[in-house]
Amino acid sequence: MKREPRICIAGMGAIGSLLAASLSSRPVNLSLVARGETLRTLQQNGLTCRKDGQVTTFRVSADIRAPDEIQDVILLAGKAHHLPDLVQTIRHAVGPETCVVPVVNGVPWWLLPQLGIGPEAVARVNGILDPENRLSALPPTCIVGCVAYAFARVEKPGEVSVEGPSRFVIGDAVGGSNTQARTVMGWLGEKDTLFQISTDMKTEIWNKLSLNVATNFLSVLCETTLEGLVTDAAIRPLVSRCLSEILMLGQACSIERLFPVPKGMEIISAGGTHATSMLQDFHAGRPLELAALGDVIIALGRHKSVPLTTTETLLGLTRYASTRRNTTHTKGTLHVH
Incomplete structure (x- = not known):
């Protein structure tokens, strides 16, 4: 029997909460990384999602760091300036075959070497995004790029409102085979409509x-x-x-x-x-x-x-x-x- 995939979402802002609500009803072993009042609310009351006039509350597993076991997919859903700290909460759960999916706005750190600016410029610009090279320490082959098209708002800790359909476009950060992206889709379900694969993430x-x-x-x-x-x-x-x-x-x-x-x-x-x-x-x-x-x-x-x-x-x-x-x-x- 195929085991349930271990999926961790780190960062419970609007996008992280939307993803958690979307995946909570699926046959996955889902864990969430949060902090402060959001963490307390998730642990005590669960995650509440308002969408299409309906209110649904999901019982979730949440902590200040990822579980102490290797995850199959880790979704980094914090703001870009939060990622260097956020990655510290999941690093121990990254194994050789883990797919790490940063869901962020702006230019991601892993894209810089693909922009034709040379290694010195890459290092200089990367210093803006990842001054301590915490993100750059992740193996490039485990990274799956992601672009989010979603309208979501955190109403209060542990409660998210979602309007309209959401779409997350994913693709391997390096190489054109999309091996990692297809692995993510395999764990989530080949007919998934929330995630779509692109052959040109750049x-x-x-x-x-x-x-x-x-x-x-x-x-x-x-x-x-x-x-x-x-x-x-x-x-x-x-x-x-x-x-x-x-x-x-x-x-x-x-x-x-x-x-x-x-x-x-x-x-x-x-x-x-x-x-x-x-x-x-x-x-x-x-x-x-x-x-x-x-x-x-x-x-x-x-x-x-x-x-x-x-x-x-x-x-x-x-x-x-x-x-x-x-x-x-x-x-x-x-x-x-």
């Missing part, structure tokens, strides 16, 4: 990156939805310029089959009244993913001599807004939302 990641860069900074600065970003006459040109800049940078990195700016605008508009993850983090007082979505992009642009004037300006303004939120002045309190 393009998948860059296309999603362009959408993130073009919307996240502006969503914080303008406090508007995805639809609002492309329907407002004053904001729309800035979105278009960001898409164009990231497209040019991708082409300079020899990435093929990138979608054109009009297609990007169409995809963003289809997001409707959803708020970006960065705007959610901003309102909640959480750190923003400025390094993975901004600093790394600017560093790559300088190395490739691709001007990213609009992107760099919006990044700087967003960093200022983040620093100044809830700052108290002698003449009162300035609230930057």
Whole structure:
């Protein structure tokens, strides 16, 4: 009899909670890594998911680190700046055949050597993402790249709201055989509709990156939805310029089959009244993913001599807004939302 696959999800934000809710009803040995109030809620009350007008609570196994046994699949679902610490909670559970799937926005550390920038530049840029080389210590052959298309929000610790269908595109980080990605699909079920395999993860990641860069900074600065970003006459040109800049940078990195700016605008508009993850983090007082979505992009642009004037300006303004939120002045309190 085939045993149940051991699957661990590390990081219980919106995406990690969505994945946990999706996998909890499947025949898998699922474990979750969380901390603080979220961990206490998961252990005492379970995970609550609100979707399509229904509320479901799942009993889950959660702890501050992965189980003390080798896992078949580990999904790293934290923000990019959390990954170096998060990987410390699962390293002991990574075996020779474990598939590690980082589900993050921005440029992942493992993609840098594939962008044609040379080893010195790779090391320099990687220092932004992984200053202590904790992520780089993972064997590249165990990494399965992932791009998430999902609308989810943590309402409170242990409770997530999901709107619409979700889709996670996966593919091997190195090589074109997708051996590891097919292994993941084998553990999850060959007819899985939540996960889809791509033969070109570099393009998948860059296309999603362009959408993130073009919307996240502006969503914080303008406090508007995805639809609002492309329907407002004053904001729309800035979105278009960001898409164009990231497209040019991708082409300079020899990435093929990138979608054109009009297609990007169409995809963003289809997001409707959803708020970006960065705007959610901003309102909640959480750190923003400025390094993975901004600093790394600017560093790559300088190395490739691709001007990213609009992107760099919006990044700087967003960093200022983040620093100044809830700052108290002698003449009162300035609230930057």
